[in-house]
Amino acid sequence: MKVRLIDVSQHPLETLDEFASASYNTDVSKFKKVGKLLDVCTASGHTSVQESIWFVFHIEDVSRSLLAQFTRHRMAGYCVQSQRYVDQSKFQYITPKTISDNPEANHLYALHMANTREEYKTLVNDYRVPKEDARYLLPEATTTCINYSVDLRSLIEASHQRLCNRAQWEIRELFNSFKKIIYMTVDIPRYGEARISKYLVPKCETNLDCPFCTEHNSCGKHPKLKEIYQVYLNHKNDKEA
Numbered sequence: 001m002k003v004r005l006i007d008v009s010q011h012p013l014e015t016l017d018e019f020a021s022a023s024y025n026t027d028v029s030k031f032k033k034v035g036k037l038l039d040v041c042t043a044s045g046h047t048s049v050q051e052s053i054w055f056v057f058h059i060e061d062v063s064r065s066l067l068a069q070f071t072r073h074r075m076a077g078y079c080v081q082s083q084r085y086v087d088q089s090k091f092q093y094i095t096p097k098t099i100s101d102n103p104e105a106n107h108l109y110a111l112h113m114a115n116t117r118e119e120y121k122t123l124v125n126d127y128r129v130p131k132e133d134a135r136y137l138l139p140e141a142t143t144t145c146i147n148y149s150v151d152l153r154s155l156i157e158a159s160h161q162r163l164c165n166r167a168q169w170e171i172r173e174l175f176n177s178f179k180k181i182i183y184m185t186v187d188i189p190r191y192g193e194a195r196i197s198k199y200l201v202p203k204c205e206t207n208l209d210c211p212f213c214t215e216h217n218s219c220g221k222h223p224k225l226k227e228i229y230q231v232y233l234n235h236k237n238d239k240e241a
């Protein structure tokens with residue numbers, strides 16, 4: 001997987017402060033620290049102001065399986081390589097670790113991919129099937145490239161879902177890449193610390209000071225909300241007894 005930031009708001013935190021200042025007629029020039037309103041508004045749930053920051057990413061070498069999961073996040077713009085027009089006779093593919101770690105499974109998988117390439121070529125070259133129809137035999141593992149345009153609010157909300165350990169490894173890796181790139185290329189050079197990327201967390205870490213899980217099948221990283229509440233109830237009952 002390769003991920004690259006094509007473009008980002010020119011002055012993200014400065015713009016957000018200016019944007020959000022309309023609420024209370026705040027004089028942002030008096031702020032000691034730029035981006036104060038991102039923290040204040042996020043903490044109070046005034047998350048629409050996050051829409052004033054945007055990013056454009058280029059993503060390569062991800063599977064069509066990932067594409068199906070990724071594009072379920074409707075609050076974003078996508079441009080995806082067309083299998084109707086781009087020749088797929090040398091298609092590359094993603095191999096999950098559970099397959100590559102097992103030599104026999106890996107052999108079976110690689111053989112299937114090699115055969116599929118040959119069958120695709122036969123359909124297109126020998127039977128003159130248009131590429132847009134021949135692609136129906138391609139596997140979900142086939143790699144693709146995607147351009148992704150998203151505002152910070154949507155990226156945060158999608159990260160809550162896709163950085164969760166219950167999400168699949170490939171899309172988790174993608175959202176971890178977004179976080180790392182924003183940290184390395186936006187946060188550190190412009191603000192010297194994790195100002196924007198700190199919000200790209202799994203949903204269990206939305207409340208950074210008191211993480212808890214609401215999943216039915218928890219991964220165990222943080223306590224379940226029910227467990228925390230039970231401790232509170234026990235404490236309350238002890239005090240009242």
Ligand SMILES: Cc1cc2nc3c(=O)[nH]c(=O)nc-3n(C[C@H](O)[C@H](O)[C@H](O)COP(=O)(O)OP(=O)(O)OC[C@H]3O[C@@H](n4cnc5c(N)ncnc54)[C@H](O)[C@@H]3O)c2cc1C
Pocket residue numbers: 072073074075076154157161162166167168
């Ligand atoms: C671990 C995991 C497993 C999943 N498994 C499945 C599965 O088995 N099958 C399956 O089909 N999907 C599955 N999904 C996809 C999931 O149901 C969502 O479609 C996907 O995560 C996108 O989320 P979203 O709709 O919140 O995102 P977006 O489309 O980006 O929407 C963002 C937010 O905008 C608002 N919004 C958007 N559209 C509307 C609307 N029409 N009406 C009201 N509010 C709206 C909502 O607040 C929404 O949360 C899975 C997702 C995850 C993370």
